[in-house]
Amino acid sequence: MRCITQRLRAIDDSEKAARRQSILDAAKALFLEDTSGLPSVISIARKAGLAKGTVYLYFKTKEEIFLAILTEDYEILMVEVIALLDNPSSIDELVDSLTSTLISFLDTHPRFMPLASMASPVLEQNVDIEIVGQFKLMLAEKINDIDEHFLLAFPHFKKGQCGSLLLHTNALILGLWQMQSWPEKLKPLLNQFPFNTVVPDFKKDLTLSLKNLWKGSLSS
Amino acid sequence: MRCITQRLRAIDDSEKAARRQSILDAAKALFLEDTSGLPSVISIARKAGLAKGTVYLYFKTKEEIFLAILTEDYEILMVEVIALLDNPSSIDELVDSLTSTLISFLDTHPRFMPLASMASPVLEQNVDIEIVGQFKLMLAEKINDIDEHFLLAFPHFKKGQCGSLLLHTNALILGLWQMQSWPEKLKPLLNQFPFNTVVPDFKKDLTLSLKNLWKGSLSS
Amino acid sequence: MRCITQRLRAIDDSEKAARRQSILDAAKALFLEDTSGLPSVISIARKAGLAKGTVYLYFKTKEEIFLAILTEDYEILMVEVIALLDNPSSIDELVDSLTSTLISFLDTHPRFMPLASMASPVLEQNVDIEIVGQFKLMLAEKINDIDEHFLLAFPHFKKGQCGSLLLHTNALILGLWQMQSWPEKLKPLLNQFPFNTVVPDFKKDLTLSLKNLWKGSLSS
Amino acid sequence: MRCITQRLRAIDDSEKAARRQSILDAAKALFLEDTSGLPSVISIARKAGLAKGTVYLYFKTKEEIFLAILTEDYEILMVEVIALLDNPSSIDELVDSLTSTLISFLDTHPRFMPLASMASPVLEQNVDIEIVGQFKLMLAEKINDIDEHFLLAFPHFKKGQCGSLLLHTNALILGLWQMQSWPEKLKPLLNQFPFNTVVPDFKKDLTLSLKNLWKGSLSS
DNA sequence: CATGAATGAGATTTCATTCAT
DNA sequence: TATGAATGAAATCTCATTCAT
Secondary structure, three states: OOOOOOOOOOOOHHHHHHHHHHHHHHHHHHHHHOOOOOOOHHHHHHHHOOOHHHHHHHOOOHHHHHHHHHHHHHHHHHHHHHHHHHOOOOHHHHHHHHHHHHHHHHHHOOOHHHHHHHHHHHHHHHOOHHHHHHHHHHHHHHHHHHHHHHHHHOOOOOOOHHHHHHHHHHHHHHHHHHHHOOOHHHHHHHOOOOHHHHOOOHHHHHHHHHHHHHHHHHOO | OOOOOOOOOOOOHHHHHHHHHHHHHHHHHHHHHOOOOOOOHHHHHHHOOOOHHHHHHHOOOHHHHHHHHHHHHHHHHHHHHHHHOOOOOOHHHHHHHHHHHHHHHHHHOOOHHHHHHHHOOOHHHHOOHHHHHHHHHHHHHHHHHHHHHHHHHOOOOOOOHHHHHHHHHHHHHHHHHHHHOOOHHHHHHHOOOOHHHHOOOHHHHHHHHHHHHHHHHHOO | OOOOOOOOOOOOHHHHHHHHHHHHHHHHHHHHHOOOOOOOHHHHHHHOOOOHHHHHHHOOOHHHHHHHHHHHHHHHHHHHHHHHHHOOOOHHHHHHHHHHHHHHHHHHOOOHHHHHHHHHHHHHHHOOHHHHHHHHHHHHHHHHHHHHHHHHHOOOOOOOHHHHHHHHHHHHHHHHHHHHOOOHHHHHHHOOOOHHHHOOOHHHHHHHHHHHHHHHHHOO | OOOOOOOOOOOOHHHHHHHHHHHHHHHHHHHHHOOOOOOOHHHHHHHOOOOHHHHHHHOOOHHHHHHHHHHHHHHHHHHHHHHHHHOOOOHHHHHHHHHHHHHHHHHHOOOHHHHHHHOOOOHHHHOOHHHHHHHHHHHHHHHHHHHHHHHHHOOOOOOOHHHHHHHHHHHHHHHHHHHHOOOHHHHHHHOOOOHHHHOOOHHHHHHHHHHHHHHHHHOO
8 A cells, every 4th residue: 555656765876866965955955044053953854854863874974964065065166167267368357257256156155155164163073084085185176177277278377376376265255254254133333433444345355355366476 | 478379269350350261271271182172161160170150150151261262362463463563664574574473373372273263153153242242343443453553653554454454364364274274184185186286385375375465455 | 438327247136137037028029929939049138138148147048938937927827816716706706707817818928828838848848857846846836825725715625626626727728729729821721621610719618618627526 | 572671762652651651660769769859850860771861852841750640649549539439338438438548549659648749839830831731630530530420329419519529638638748747857856745736647637537528518 | 247159969951973673 | 774762962051058258
């Protein structure tokens, strides 16, 4: 009398991948509702329609889930950056398009910055060393990729120069975002002296800083 | 007839401050032993020779303790930076001394970077909004102070320019540190391709970036 | 420059008694606000304008405070009962006046029943054995007194008969009150079947039961 | 192949009930060791061979555990009372058998009176209002049941008369017990004047009072 | 005597993780 | 594989009581 409706177990790899993905999706949705901390495993499991224990069949720890999400996000972002280099024009235009790509990515992925700023103090602290290694390796390879693409488009630059700029770009984003992230309840204070001078306007500052960073390095 | 030993009760404000400090000291010591996460309240209490309840007389949450430590650290750092401006010379020398001051501060305060990178994703999430406000206000005021001192030493710059540079400096430090912080166990990987190109050498990179940042902005 | 206003320390016995009484008064007031449990010592101290430690100079435990209050209440009640016997009439009238005295006492001392029902399970468990002894002795003596007064007014009864009735009266009050004490939030349930039959109407039941108890015993 | 040993996990409802019961049993045992107060949750957990957290899976508060025990006890008692009515004889015999049933119940359940006297001042104060409601409802229903059984056996009485007597019986037990419960250490005092007259001898008094109560009401 | 800082036991709560079924 | 009961560490809170000043 068992219904055919839904397979209760993921037998083959594609089913497993689908289940893994449903966990990631649930985690994303919940994190988006409140980025002030990681949601609980039980809430993720329920959102995904699974039991708590099942989540642990796919991820060793809760942080591993979110490191996977962060991995996804970085991969998406990197792909978009590589795409910029396929139709190369001038350095100036590249910097502009890089900046606007970045900003629109942050707009469409509001979870990215809160998550990225958790990477080092939270996520990597509770994930198996090999997984952390894979994450770091992924980042390094993508940056390498982009560096190579960049060299194809602008052959007169040094190998590694673009990669280094990407690193600094990432650092700037992380740092600036953390400095300007104010809890909602604290926002009123922002209008008082002396905060207006001293808290960065994230997007404006980012735009300016990236221009300085890239043009300063590449125009010489 | 004054006792040299530690008083058993903190009666007046200075004694209370001293006891508060002893909690901070215990917390610092424990965090230094393992910066991968915050130590437990009970371990802090024991290290300070106090009962668990006593710790909660002085701090509402564990995170409040560490935000206080971070506040201390930022204040120390800012004082050192202000001191640089008392004997002004050239901008170039200032940037050099700023960089070396910063790097030696990080060397003598190994807890600073791990703690600072927890500020936004961890500490501020579990501290009363007013305390977070005080922390942010303190930072803003210090930056303002430095900006004013800077203007006295170099009157031809714009008000706020130095403050903005400090913000970006802080952002760079935070971002670069988070990107280069590798768990001890992962260090072997660092020597493999392609990480050598792609993981920043913190101090070298910081030195270069700060030079670019400050000189690019101030020399024009 | 010290003002004469209020003596800070209770030097002689009358001052001590006054301070003790101010603690009792504060405790009464607070208990009246919420009879669902004993108020905290700190709240009593604040209400009395004293420091927490001072309360412990006058009472060894919190429960001792409330046993003292209960003692006061029983003494007041017993005095009222004795007064009834000063103008003796018939047994019937005595029972009636006893009942109405009792009910008006409960009306004017709304703390009495909640407190009396704590005596055995709460108060006596955390008070020095001697103090508990004094409390029990006081009750026994008062009952004895009343018994003697009763014998003067109605000489044809047996010694101890009235005392025994008082005991049963007290037992009935305690038991009936505990059975009919419903938390405010539960009151709606009272109107549903089958509670209406089964939860006693305190005053009506008490009146009837006392009549039965006393007249049954004394009219034979 | 069924294991005889206790299962490690309570999967189905009967196993959950068994685990719940094991917590109740542990709590009973500990309370019996010292009825002057409720044992700590951790001690109950350890006695039951469970983790503290597990206890909280089954009961929301410590008081809920003991209200459940009291519920059990009342149910047992009520069943025994109903059984008396299955072989009805005369009212006189009923009252005698009721009394002896009651007294032997108190002898075999020494925790009952201390616990029952905590119901209103302690247990009901820290248990969810719905649970308290269930407890009260159970009592009311059992009393109703008994009343109906009584009517079958003795049809010439009024509906509710027996229920009312049960209420008063319960009140008498509660009240008398609380008045005669003397801490062990205070027992020596009992032999001194004037306590001997004035402290009820629980069993004797109860027997007499019940006779009066029931016969007075039912014989008319 | 008076004070209130310090203590420490204990109740809850939360929740990541484990593991018997 | 999937489940969810069980675990147990830790945070927080409350609060009666003690005791140095």
